[in-house]
Amino acid sequence: MSMPSIPPEPYRPNRKEVIVDLLESIALEEISLSHLMKAEAEKIQAFVGECKDFPTDPSSEEIIQFNRNMNQFLETIVMKEWILLRKLQNVLYFHETTCDKKHHHHHHHHKHHKRKCNCCCSECLTSQLKNEKCHCHRS
Template sequence: MPTIPHEPYRPSLDQVVVDLLKSIALEETALANLLNAEAEQMRALAHQGQHAASHRARCELMAQAGRQSVRLLDAVVMKEWLLLRKLDNTLDLYRSEHGDKRCDPGGHDDDDE
């Protein structure tokens, strides 16, 4: 069986959970920045489209920008789903170590009193 080699620093489970939650937050921030940049680009293109020489050129420009935005949104939705899975797995890891206080048969619920 493979073994985990000894390392001088091995983080606690709590630190691992915190690191995972931080990484989720950083990825969410990056996605928000991407969406903001896309919105700014769409605003700029809409402004540029108002000054297009012809209606056809304006429509073509906006259609191309729309396709690009749809591709970006598809990628963001997939990434959000992956981040949700990562969050669920992180919470499951935490609960497996610390127990889910809401479901602890030995604990006291405020509703029982």
């Protein structure tokens, strides 16, 4: 297995593409987690039974072990969600600091050139990335 390499200059994504790629990766991980949780919910349903009658007639030890496994699974999901939240916060920070630099540069060097929106808030990130009109009240 080879190490990943940085693409040559003409193929490197710009900042906007990097932000979109990072947001997409977060969304894909969230979808994967939702599929895992659904599969675990189905396992619980099969173990407990639709009428909560434990159709496999498990022993007390098997129920305790099943419960431990579910707790471990949920702890893992919570940790993963925390990591995804931190990743999202970092992406938003990257976007805002990048935008702040552009905005600062814009006002000092291009006073007569008007941008569509001067907003760098996280609420408008999605509309900006999709090249849609910004709906905030800061523009």
